[in-house]
Amino acid sequence: MLGYLSHLETGQTNQPLYLFPMCPHFHHPPPGNPLASTSCPSVCLLPPPLSEMKEKNPWHTPVTIILTVIGVIAIVTLVTVAVLQNKPIQQKYKYGIVLDAGSSHTAVYIYEWPAEKDNNTGRVQQKYSCKVKGKGISSYADEPQKAGESLRECMFEAKKQVPKNRHGETPLYLGATAGMRLLNLDDSSASNKVFQAVEEALQRFPFSFQGARILSGQEEGAFGWVTINYLSDRLKQGLETTGALDLGGASTQISFVSDSYNGLESPKNSVNFRLYGNDYHVYTHSFLCYGKDQALGLALAHQTKSGPRTITDPCFHPGYTQTKNYSILYDSPCVSERKPQEAPLSFTLSGSGNFTKCHEVIKSVFDFTSCNYSRCSFNGVFQPTPQGSFGAFSAYYFVMKFLNLTDTSTSIEVVREKLMEYCATPWTKIVKQHPKVDQKYLSEYCFSGTYILTLLIEGYNFTSETYSKIEFIKKIKGSDAGWTLGYMLNLTNMIPAEAPDSPLLPHAGYVSIVTIIAILLFALFILSLRPVWPTCSKQPQIV
Ligand SMILES: Nc1ccn([C@@H]2O[C@H](COP(=O)(O)OP(=O)(O)OP(=O)(O)O)[C@@H](O)[C@H]2O)c(=O)n1
Ligand SMILES: [Ca+2]
Numbered sequence: 454m455l456g457y458l459s460h461l462e463t464g465q466t467n468q469p470l471y472l473f474p475m476c477p478h479f480h481h482p483p484p485g486n487p488l489a490s491t492s493c494p495s496v497c498l499l500p501p502p503l504s505e506m507k508e509k510n511p512w513h514t515p516v517t518i519i520l521t522v523i524g525v526i527a528i529v530t531l532v533t534v535a536v537l538q539n540k541p542i543q544q545k546y547k548y549g550i551v552l553d554a555g556s557s558h559t560a561v562y563i564y565e566w567p568a569e570k571d572n573n574t575g576r577v578q579q580k581y582s583c584k585v586k587g588k589g590i591s592s593y594a595d596e597p598q599k600a601g602e603s604l605r606e607c608m609f610e611a612k613k614q615v616p617k618n619r620h621g622e623t624p625l626y627l628g629a630t631a632g633m634r635l636l637n638l639d640d641s642s643a644s645n646k647v648f649q650a651v652e653e654a655l656q657r658f659p660f661s662f663q664g665a666r667i668l669s670g671q672e673e674g675a676f677g678w679v680t681i682n683y684l685s686d687r688l689k690q691g692l693e694t695t696g697a698l699d700l701g702g703a704s705t706q707i708s709f710v711s712d713s714y715n716g717l718e719s720p721k722n723s724v725n726f727r728l729y730g731n732d733y734h735v736y737t738h739s740f741l742c743y744g745k746d747q748a749l750g751l752a753l754a755h756q757t758k759s760g761p762r763t764i765t766d767p768c769f770h771p772g773y774t775q776t777k778n779y780s781i782l783y784d785s786p787c788v789s790e791r792k793p794q795e796a797p798l799s800f801t802l803s804g805s806g807n808f809t810k811c812h813e814v815i816k817s818v819f820d821f822t823s824c825n826y827s828r829c830s831f832n833g834v835f836q837p838t839p840q841g842s843f844g845a846f847s848a849y850y851f852v853m854k855f856l857n858l859t860d861t862s863t864s865i866e867v868v869r870e871k872l873m874e875y876c877a878t879p880w881t882k883i884v885k886q887h888p889k890v891d892q893k894y895l896s897e898y899c900f901s902g903t904y905i906l907t908l909l910i911e912g913y914n915f916t917s918e919t920y921s922k923i924e925f926i927k928k929i930k931g932s933d934a935g936w937t938l939g940y941m942l943n944l945t946n947m948i949p950a951e952a953p954d955s956p957l958l959p960h961a962g963y964v965s966i967v968t969i970i971a972i973l974l975f976a977l978f979i980l981s982l983r984p985v986w987p988t989c990s991k992q993p994q995i996v
Pocket of ligand 2: 630701
């Protein structure tokens, strides 16, 4: 009912109120012609005397005052409760520790996640990492006790990083990869002794030790894939996933989802996950002996088949020389069967820095001829064509970062030219340019860069177009890319198979809506009490 608010008592009269309370003589239309008499004057009249206002002001009745006070209290309480109820309480964390016992070194990772959100959607992130001094645990085959001792320093640090009251409930895992796989193949009793020593060492710490074991190549590849897709939020959001490329010292993994692969053609390369309500069929393969250190061994073995005393190696810089022991080189099960019958104790390697020849040597360590499937990568291993974006980490990153080749928008031809120039640079110049870099690493970057390019292009069949979709990465949002996080998420059941129910609104949205509604209610309440002022510009309407 426009123009007519209510039959409120005004103190003087029982007449209904009209839209122009500031024009008092218009309150009551003269009899006869109500419409004409209520038209707005060109100049609004002054307000009525104060005494009259007071008498007619509805605010001044005790009922209204009580109602207003109750209304204000109710609204303030409502908003306060909304804010307090949803305010995040001081965050408490839970922790998990994973030791990555790689072929070249061991690293300790501590992960943390909000205590109230475990088994749900709370983001798990890396809190701390520690690189164990010395080599990988597999290198302690002859003195297993030292494998255990080597871990102590980082583990003491881990003890400091996790709050004391959480120590007992913090799971601790050790996963060993290709170095221990090779040792286990070569000498399983030595591998067992190393495990016994590291288990004894880890049990002395106050964490909940869950065991030490060798990961299979499929696990290593698949958990690397889970890690990078979890960290980039692709799993939770059901987005298209990123493939994972991991290059270690002794093995290398490739894992990705392909539309053309349903797992039937080569079931051993298939890993299925149901995560956050989505099914993933991931292609994965791990090539033992094709990590960068073992691949260098394969390349050297190829060049020393006849047991020479000297070799000219195109994968090392001109002017670089090194004496290598035959028995050490051929100690690895990757090449042990190829050891020349008659060979001296050692041979001298002299670098010639020739990228093209180095590329030829590296190609010879791959078998591109046999394939019993519709398509293969190398060594007769089934692989669909690479599809989508890829994250390449560990040695892929170290090497390409050092060589300044992480920008994959650079064409493969330009990458080749840069490598050609780098490999041809004399060793003395390289040492001068990088005085602080460990010379063992430094001497191998020409080989490693050439190996990475060969592995990706000829090995995995990346093309100029798909190469540009590779990103060389070390970390994602502060957590290292690698298999460890995926491994822990899996063992602690921290990625649900089904998408969890989430609140309709985030906290901020909820509080804002409650506040807005409260203000609107309050405004309506006020309006319902107050008469409406005229604008003196429109015809009043009378009921
Ligand atoms: N700053 C660094 C660190 C490491 N490396 C080399 O990168 C390779 C791979 O390192 P990593 O990924 O740590 O291998 P591991 O995990 O030890 O080996 P694997 O996964 O095969 O067990 C090794 O040859 C290592 O010497 C490097 O060139 N530069
Ligand atoms: Ca590794």
